Amino acid sequence: MSFLNIDNVTKAYGNVEVLHRVDIAVEEGEFLVLVGPSGCGKSTLLNMIAGLENISGGTISIKDRVVNDVHPSKRNIAMVFQSYALYPNMTVGQNITFGMEMHKIPKPERDRKLAEVAKLLQIEQLLARKPGQLSGGQRQRVAMGRALVRDPDVFLFDEPLSNLDAKLRVDMRTEIKKLHQNLGTTIVYVTHDQIEALTLSTRIAVMNKGYVQQLGTPKEIYDNPANMFVASFMGSPSMNLLPAKLVDHNGALAAELTDSNGGSLRLPLSQQGAGLRAHLNKNVILGIRPEAITDAEGADKRAQNLQPLRNMVSVTEPAGSDTFVTMSLSGKDCVARMRADADARPRQDFDFTVNMDKAVLFDPQTEERIDQ
Template sequence: MTETTQSILSIENLDKSFGAVKILKDINVSIEPGEFLVLVGPSGCGKSTLLNCIAGLEESTAGDINIGGRSMIGVAPKDRDIAMVFQSYALYPTMTVGKNITFGMKVRGTPEAEQQAKLNEVATLLQIDHLLDRKPSQLSGGQRQRVAMGRALVRDPQLFLFDEPLSNLDAKLRVEMRTEIKRLHQTLGASIVYVTHDQIEAMTLATKIVVMKDGVIQQVGTPNEIYNHPANMFVADFMGSPSMNLIPAQATSSGNSTQISIARAAGDELVLNFDREISGLNGSGSKEVILGLRPENITDPLSIVAQSGQLADCQIDVVEPAGSDTFVVTSLGGKQVTARLRADAEVMAGQSASLAFDLTKASVFEPDSGARIA
């Protein structure tokens, strides 16, 4: 059986141009039944354009899109067996919630009894059964988003498309709705493509993430792969909050050991042992690298993470209490570096403190290309 027939969605060599401007460049990605694919990247990276191509709202310039094993070339949006949830909700203001949800079924000639059964099922699932007689203007933003999702769910399509559905909600409601969408996916086993610029949303919702920049896919992987093994410095910097520390350093390999040396303002170098081979060193020699360390991999000696860490005294420039954690900023390799300590860690700005560097989850990048080399 070919990949196309196995996959709910398969995108092959897709390009999209507006005039002379190429927006999407050789996009290749697929999802299996029940996967939650999140397209993430900064504004203007092409993620919404890609979603619109999948939906048929934009026509691709080259390549192919298969949904359920069928090529979508020349297929109208209404015939693609998809349902879309927009950022703007797109509800009919004069219709009740119930009629908004059933309108599509009514247009398609679905029997009245089936419409009602579907409506009851979806309204209960989304906990909006008490709102069915209200108009959209009488609802909160979160309630409107549930109605928009309900309208998509009653279609029971092969593929759900979400275009930044939570970006109009306030921070607290966004977290609540994120949980609801996650629960829906687990309950229904639906196949979903979801667009966001919020990397926390991407990490919490996805089974598979596509990180995009300037119309090019930078990396495809699970949230764990993207977070712990970023393919390049762009992914490392974009995914994670606070983002990964990217520290200029010198890697020196001799026999079975590799050392990473980082310049410090005081003049003495910070030297750390690295237990993996770095591409291009081949057991001997020295080269400039960028050491990538997440804030949680630079911590205080009493932290659990610190058990596999290497201790070094560092000058603390800034202390930022954050409730469950304390973040501190120090200077390494000429860069501001963030460390994540326990909430009750005793540190003071302007003083030296012992920090533990855990290099077991470190990434090493090529300074010029930004590519991962260890």
Template sequence: MAFLEIRDLRKSFHSVDVLKGIDIAIEEGGFLVLVGPSGCGKSTLLNTIAGLESITSGEIHIAGRPVKDLHPSQRDIAMVFQSYALYPNMNVGENIAFGLEMRGVPKAEREAAVARVADMLQIQHLLKRRPGQLSGGQRQRVAMGRALVREPQVFLFDEPLSNLDAKLRVDMRTEIKKLHQSLGTTIVYVTHDQIEAMTLATQIAVLKDGILQQVGTPEQVYSNPANIFVADFMGSPTMNLIPASLQAVNGTASVQIGDFSLKIDQPSEALRAHNGRDIVFGVRPEDVTDVSSADRSARAIETVECGIDVVEPTGADKFVVTRMGAKEVTARVRPSERIAPGDKVPLAFNMDKVHFFDPQTEMRIS
């Protein structure tokens, strides 16, 4: 039985439907990341779990107990907000202990709990400081400490790293992952950053316009996107999504993209059913490479000559932009590869890793 279960959850504000039948279940100790563009409903969903927003219909269960009618204080959850929400007139130790004090926990127990959490987060030296004397990363640790000290059944994080600079965001992401591994507590985490989602989650739920697009492990969501939206949203650089047509004869098939033709090895029955029709051909940049970098374990590699329009060195990688049909296509090549704009070079397509989508329904065919 799932530890946190959301069943057919709907939320409306007057005539506007914000959440449209959400179904998600995660096991105890799971790390669920809710990801999607601004306005997709992920923060609203988090707030309904917390009890900060009522729901229009549906069910929320925590550890087998229905909680939709319970006050937030009765749900045994702790939340870390984007804004940290620290009390400026209290020092760090007092901020961490405040929730315990309000619940009537004896002073000795509070002090022991604060010391334990401060040691875990390595903020012992900050306990006497006020929030105004802390950096953004330090304030975030204090906000996390205030949640951790309660030892709740579920932690809720609402874009906790969005106010931090890029390097600190990476460092804090690592700290959150370490905390989850050591504590084993169930976490629900909201972000618009798909890199955060991929690195932190045991399960990712992708939302768009209040509709759940896909739930799965990071590998499932990245490697087997359910539709064009998920394929486009997850990954950086994004997946190449190229208008194409399919030609299937007997047991073979090929994708036609302008003057380019790519053979498909062992096309599925679902794909063969689209013979003669337009499709969307999807391939990630790492699966379009210079020939010497092609995956040696791949069953099918197709090589085509491509004219290079743009070269983007990033240090560890080099991305090149070419054009197939009417669409720009990004490939990832070795940093040492000598390629310049205007060159015509062979690029290798790993056909084991490509995807095909229906342009009308936008769902993945295979």
């Protein structure tokens, strides 16, 4: 059995079920991120693991022990909240060791753990200060320190970076990643930020409307989204989703689209399996990431299926190291991610190159990915 096992778990408020048969097995040392839009059920699931919410159905086990009816204080978990939840009248040191004191841990042991964690988080110089004297990032470190001294089986993070400014969020993301790599702890982390999910996790559970839409590694989620929701939610800019028709082009499957002038164009697919052929001459949705659309010079030289595409540029957006170029395909905006010096100009035709090795197809009715 897994270190943390979420088995067929449901949550209902009265007759309304808000979490539907969630199955996730978390191995020891894994960093699992629960990601999804507001109201998708991710924080509810985290609170059920913590014992702060009752479980309506199924079981949650930690180290082979079912904890459905176990009090939060007896689960050996530590939680870091979005609000930090520090005691304003206590010093940093007292905030960190308060839980150990309540558990009657001897003072020498408390002092040893405090020194250890303060050094790890680089907050030794802050131990005598009160929370009101700290920046947001410092308060977050203190909240993490309070969790770390517990030496828990599982760390639970509930959107811990959402109150920080953009630069500090990036810095703290790196610190949390380092912490996990150094300590090898088991972490379940909730966020609505898909960049956090992709950069921090060893696996991601993408949630929507109380269902786990897809569970996999960041690469699996990004390259092979299970459905159109995952494709559009994960990635910045998100995957282009373009109405197309699956046709036979010189004996091979191709996606047929229209360009900015309404003319027909065909992009041969890399995959030619029976699963795709079952949709021949039917409408499909072509999914292609912005970075798979470039100019010829910027295209991935390892790609096996690079297709030229001449089309009019609608908008260019310089973004430092990249330039985002928007064109119209099949009546939809399609974003390409170019090098900063790409010579694409609005209202002019441009020679794009599309890496069709990276293309995926979805069924427009079910919105599920079409397997090869």
